[in-house]
Amino acid sequence: MANAHLHHEPQGPDLPAAAQAALEKAGEQWTAMRASVFRSLAQFEKPASAYDIADAVSKSEGRRVAANSVYRILDLFVGANLARRVESANAYVANTHPGCLHDCIFLVCDSCGQTTHLDDDRITRGVRHAAEAAGFAPVRPVIEVRGKCADCD
Template sequence: MAAHHHHHEHAGADLTRAAEATLVKAGEQWTTMRAQVFGALAGFDKPASAYDIADAVSKTEGRRVAANSVYRILDLFVGANLARRVESANAYVANAHPDCLHDCIFLVCDRCGQTTHIDDDSITGTVRNAAKGAGFVPVRPVIEVRGVCAECDQGSAQPAAGPGAS
């Protein structure tokens, strides 16, 4: 049986408040630019690159925002648990529960790019224990499963042939 862990998922203004509180608790400042980057990131429904976020903030601000500045902020956000990096896509998602530190498993659709985050402590614990057993100190396991989401797969699945089918 999978060991899922439960937490409160934040959304909208509540997510922004939770992110700000988590960053401040980590000893960092919640600046206007960081708020804008977080707001842009949280506004995407799929993982966003630093360039996507820079473009969104640039449009909102009416001035060009450099992707390098966004990368630095995203690195800070990942370190503070406000965002997660989807490694295989070189993109980021806002963490809907920044006040809960844990390992994530991402399901990444190769057709539409939708990324679903799931928690399963038994899987991530097994990965951490395997690393430790090999004499390695795991810091941040990255588990991503590439495939096709249920929405993209609708209609493309063939029914299995039953007994007696020719």
């Protein structure tokens, strides 16, 4: 894609390590619970709710984990760029490039829920400029396009 944001996307065991490095660089600790929440989030193929993640962590840890605890960790992850919130679904996806801060675009399928993450700096820069021209100071633009994915079309 022209004007796409290019970066390395760690995969497998490299992704939690990249997330840990980014969180520690932000001055936060990488605790066992935060590691479990991130690993669980990264395993979902679609955006996951805090309840989905709490269930997954509960099963892997063999003890009940409250969704409220997961919400707090997810808020931290979003603030530290380790996760992105899909606003319209009230769900989260792991950021596959946590060391790279930029705005992103989500394509959300209304049929199957699959969410595709796009990076296009030209578009997101245009949104920021339009907001600034209107006298608004954008902090975190959220761009979501709802429709049908190629598999459901």
